[in-house]
């Protein structure tokens with residue numbers, strides 16, 4: 669008799685994706701809004717061959733140790749800062765993730781934040797709802813900064829960074845970028861200019877962050893970097909909260925070192941009610957919703973389910989963050 673593999677899915681996801689998993693495995697789905705605690709997660713994976721996670725689940729060495737049968741981890745996200753990918757590789761466990769399918773949706777939110785921060789949309793909406801719109805129009809009120817024909821600085825020219833650049837092109841912006849790997853083919857195709865970080869910070873009217881959170885990118889933007897930016901510049905972060913030193917950003921926004929910020933991610937998340945950023949008019953914050961469109965989330969769920977099913981069957985994953993795991997296995 670064929671024993672079906674067991675999988676644990678750490679949060680409710682699209683039904684179509686659950687149906688796919690159900691065809692191949694005995695599945696338990698964590699029913700609560702809140703994620704399972706680390707201890708519960710360890711208990712759940714003790715007998716599981718597959719684990720489908722998201723950014724709120726910590727897949728660390730301890731968890732991997734408590735999962736002797738684990739054949740695949742499938743993360744419903746592109747960011748993997750919550751997953752010990754190196755540890756999984758050492759154990760021969762492929763880690764699936766969901767790049768690409770969410771890049772356009774996330775860049776859409778990045779550009780929405782850029783526009784909202786530049787033209788003070790969040791701030792003016794709050795003002796209208798507060799009943800303060802008592803004078804129809806004043807020539808000197810609500811002046812913001814222009815977007816069209818300005819310079820957009822992309823930090824991290826990966827899939828989302830490139831989509832952000834393409835949106836900037838639509839607004840006739842000059843696009844400069846700084847990234848770990850220079851991309852001459854994209855420079856030619858999209859008219860991008862590669863610059864070093866100090867040049868980007870000094871010249872960009874909009875600095876947009878698209879790097880993964882790693883030890884190298886933790887507090888990538890702090891006091892020295894904010895000090896190098898224009899006083900009219902806007903900082904956009906749709907990457908991960910800790911890429912920016914939040915205390916330094918609050919000071920920069922309060923003291924006018926920079927003009928405004930648009931954040932889809934904060935440090936920590938959710939942002940505490942007493943965070944100084946929430947007292948500032950020149951910051952607009954969305955609650956980590958970059959990929960949260962119906963279509964993109966659906967595509968992410970299906971890709972995560974396919975990765976999981978492939979891993980259970982010992983097949984290469986559609987999108988694998990540690991493909992070297994297959995070489996390790998072969999040796």
Ligand code: NAP
Nearest residue numbers: 747774824825826827828847848849879880906907958959
């Ligand atoms: P990606 O395609 O891997 O792009 C990341 C880019 O950053 C790559 O070009 C990479 O360079 C570059 N990079 C890495 N480390 C760097 C460093 N130290 N300095 C400069 N550049 C560096 O990933 P993506 O799909 O665009 O996603 C980027 C990040 O966005 C994710 O890791 C995640 O944290 C975040 N995200 C957020 C949301 C949201 O809802 N707000 C949604 C999706 C993703 P190489 O080309 O050399 O690798």
Ligand code: GLV
Nearest residue numbers: 744745746747959
């Ligand atoms: C979301 O934040 C992701 O990394 O996909």
